[in-house]
Amino acid sequence: MSTRRFISGWDDFQPSAANGLFDRRAFFKGGAALAATMTGYTLSESAAAQQLTDAQWSLGPGSPVSGYDTPSRFEAGVARSLSNPNAEPRTQHGRTPHHLLNGTFTPNGLHFVISHTGHPDIDPSQHRLVIHGLVERPLVFTLDALMRYPLVSRMTFLECGGNSAPLWSPEPVAAGVQAIHGLVSCAEWTGVMLSTLLEETGIDPRAKWFIAEGADASALHRSVPVAKALDDAMIALYQNGERLMPGNGYPMRLFLPGWEGNMNVKWLRRIELTEEPALGFYEARTYTPILPSGKAYNFYFLQEVKSFITHPSPGLELSGAGLYEISGLAYSANGRISKVMVSADGGSSWAEAALQEPVLSKAFTRFRAPWRWDGGPAVLQSRAWDEAGNVQPTRTELVARRGEARRVPNVLGFPSQHYNGPTSWQVNRGGEVTHVYA
Numbered sequence: 001m002s003t004r005r006f007i008s009g010w011d012d013f014q015p016s017a018a019n020g021l022f023d024r025r026a027f028f029k030g031g032a033a034l035a036a037t038m039t040g041y042t043l044s045e046s047a048a049a050q051q052l053t054d055a056q057w058s059l060g061p062g063s064p065v066s067g068y069d070t071p072s073r074f075e076a077g078v079a080r081s082l083s084n085p086n087a088e089p090r091t092q093h094g095r096t097p098h099h100l101l102n103g104t105f106t107p108n109g110l111h112f113v114i115s116h117t118g119h120p121d122i123d124p125s126q127h128r129l130v131i132h133g134l135v136e137r138p139l140v141f142t143l144d145a146l147m148r149y150p151l152v153s154r155m156t157f158l159e160c161g162g163n164s165a166p167l168w169s170p171e172p173v174a175a176g177v178q179a180i181h182g183l184v185s186c187a188e189w190t191g192v193m194l195s196t197l198l199e200e201t202g203i204d205p206r207a208k209w210f211i212a213e214g215a216d217a218s219a220l221h222r223s224v225p226v227a228k229a230l231d232d233a234m235i236a237l238y239q240n241g242e243r244l245m246p247g248n249g250y251p252m253r254l255f256l257p258g259w260e261g262n263m264n265v266k267w268l269r270r271i272e273l274t275e276e277p278a279l280g281f282y283e284a285r286t287y288t289p290i291l292p293s294g295k296a297y298n299f300y301f302l303q304e305v306k307s308f309i310t311h312p313s314p315g316l317e318l319s320g321a322g323l324y325e326i327s328g329l330a331y332s333a334n335g336r337i338s339k340v341m342v343s344a345d346g347g348s349s350w351a352e353a354a355l356q357e358p359v360l361s362k363a364f365t366r367f368r369a370p371w372r373w374d375g376g377p378a379v380l381q382s383r384a385w386d387e388a389g390n391v392q393p394t395r396t397e398l399v400a401r402r403g404e405a406r407r408v409p410n411v412l413g414f415p416s417q418h419y420n421g422p423t424s425w426q427v428n429r430g431g432e433v434t435h436v437y438a
Ligand SMILES: Nc1nc2c(c(=O)[nH]1)N[C@H]1C(S)=C(S)[C@@H](COP(=O)(O)O)O[C@H]1N2
Pocket: 111, 112, 113, 114, 115, 116, 117, 158, 159, 160, 161, 213, 214, 215, 216, 219, 220, 247, 248, 249, 260, 261, 262, 263, 264, 265, 266, 267
């Protein structure tokens, strides 16, 4: 598998940072030379193009249309990586292959999944959602009842607090973007605003929290401030236009845009309004990051501004010096991405990447920057800013604030939470890409 390579047409453009990086304005200066570069055809090549001959697949009728499509058989390698493929009785993770995708939305079959006790096989006609506790009128909702409320759609990323955890390791792990950052995905979620349902039940003024509980064997539950319910919390029923996938919470889940993945309770069956948080299992253990002082965060709601380069990245070798596109994903719980800078020399010099429209709040933003690789060693990094003025901290700053992993992680472990520093990919002379600290 190789990274997209630009063949020629760049001689008129001057790199704006060391080691061959171009500024986003190179995309606008374009003209014919840039267009030729972007498509990978030089004019001389297209003039010499050989005559098109009919391949085997052009000689007769093709395969029948199916009721529900699956990708081409040539794409069989584009799959989630599984931490527990035999479904032993412990957590299962499926990680998104970001290096094999492009654009901003994650196909449903490749959306990351974390299930602590497997996926319950819920009959939607039997399932109920109860809202009770500090409300004026406790109510029970069927799926059909929920469907009759006004539905809203929004594009939003979802990220596990343990995503990127391998970067807390004192030594760089030998891993790629899927193993390191595969626990974040982005989809269009459609459902009922929780605030709409709470208008129906009424809220007792003493209610400061709600506890959301799932219908899986572990009855996973998390406490959420009522303020989030009145802001943008949603009961999601559809994912990229179709009903939720079984692994993503079918037939309904809590969706809290931008907030720690674990709080987005799947297979949602109960919401209880309370004065105090529940301090349940996941609020006393895995999702309470421990600080160097020995104290711990009890809650860490936000998935803060982050970016990483998907192309090139480990597993996507470069095939010789020349022009390439550096591209990746950026997102923040604090709104839109405002800027992404890219470096090809390990952070000494930077060029501004182009942000692909639309740039949506709390959703993936795709950034792109042209890069002329001279065939020598390079270290690629990205750094993102959000519209609230937050910037990704350096790894050194983060480790000083939060400490390093208490145990050396394997790429499947959760040694610590909420890493949002940069990721460095080293390109060696042969075009191989590896993970390093820079
Ligand atoms: N009921 C229930 N909800 C759950 C989980 C679970 O195991 N059971 N996993 C949580 C975790 S740890 C994360 S990161 C997100 C992942 O959502 P996804 O599997 O749809 O990507 O769901 C959360 N909600």
